[in-house]
Amino acid sequence: MIRPRLVAGNWKMHTVPESASKLAAEIIQHKSEFGPVEVALFPPFTSLAAVREIVGKSKIRLGGQNMHFESEGAFTGEVSGTMLKASGCSMVILGHSERRLYFGETDQLINLKLEKALEGELIPIFCLGEKLPERQNGKTFEVLERQLAAGLGGLRFDEKQLVIAYEPVWAIGTGVNATPEQAAEAHRFLREKLSTLVGPPVAEKLRILYGGSVNAGVAGALFAEEEIDGALVGGASLKAAEFVEIVKKAK
Numbered sequence: 525m526i527r528p529r530l531v532a533g534n535w536k537m538h539t540v541p542e543s544a545s546k547l548a549a550e551i552i553q554h555k556s557e558f559g560p561v562e563v564a565l566f567p568p569f570t571s572l573a574a575v576r577e578i579v580g581k582s583k584i585r586l587g588g589q590n591m592h593f594e595s596e597g598a599f600t601g602e603v604s605g606t607m608l609k610a611s612g613c614s615m616v617i618l619g620h621s622e623r624r625l626y627f628g629e630t631d632q633l634i635n636l637k638l639e640k641a642l643e644g645e646l647i648p649i650f651c652l653g654e655k656l657p658e659r660q661n662g663k664t665f666e667v668l669e670r671q672l673a674a675g676l677g678g679l680r681f682d683e684k685q686l687v688i689a690y691e692p693v694w695a696i697g698t699g700v701n702a703t704p705e706q707a708a709e710a711h712r713f714l715r716e717k718l719s720t721l722v723g724p725p726v727a728e729k730l731r732i733l734y735g736g737s738v739n740a741g742v743a744g745a746l747f748a749e750e751e752i753d754g755a756l757v758g759g760a761s762l763k764a765a766e767f768v769e770i771v772k773k774a775k
């Protein structure tokens with residue numbers, strides 16, 4: 525496979541250190557069953573240290589759910605990429621629709637954050653996706669193209685330095701999935717646009733994850749699409765057995 529699959533668990537604002545340790549331990553117990561699939565866990569900041577202890581020297585990656593675009597400074601309540609790195613993270617989720625929706629993150633701000641993550645050698649999972657009215661009005665591709673171009677504008681990276689996650693907003697936390705065909709169509713479109721941004725050889729190898737109500741029941745059908753290089757899992761990543769099942773389906 526030219527693109528090693530990645531299954532990422534976005535724990536959102538769930539778990540305290542004790543429950544995070546337990547969840548991570550239950551997942552890691554199955555690591556010998558993951559095969560070539562890369563696995564990454566994104567606990568809240570306050571549980572990073574606890575999960576780091578459990579993940580230890582295993583190949584499971586640790587990541588932050590957000591970061592600021594400066595390394596340090598007078599930014600009360602913010603966490604920087606430098607801090608994530610020093611806390612054992614190798615990845616960071618940026619541009620998540622919940623950040624865009626509830627915290628006013630714009631394409632321009634996300635671009636600054638992506639730049640900083642790349643500079644600090646944190647691998648961003650750059651999220652984008654259309655809202656329901658945009659899909660209904662036939663604007664999906666227009667939105668994806670805008671988010672992709674604005675988010676990645678002026679940045680240089682290769683396939684090892686960045687991951688994209690296509691997350692249609694209408695599918696996040698709603699129990700409604702994009703069909704495998706809808707997801708694959710969006711992924712193909714994104715890859716084509718990436719080709720003009722970073723050149724075909726890198727675009728061909730960049731991983732595009734699908735996210736939005738992924739669970740063990742639908743994972744198999746999604747991963748049957750060769751365009752889908754893994755998943756960014758929210759709700760189902762909080763249940764160890766189900767998350768492990770999703771990872772196994774990605775093999």
Ligand code: PGA
Pocket residue numbers: 534691695696697698699735736737738756757758759760
């Ligand atoms: P969900 O979340 O799996 O709960 O829909 C996905 C995400 O927000 O990354």
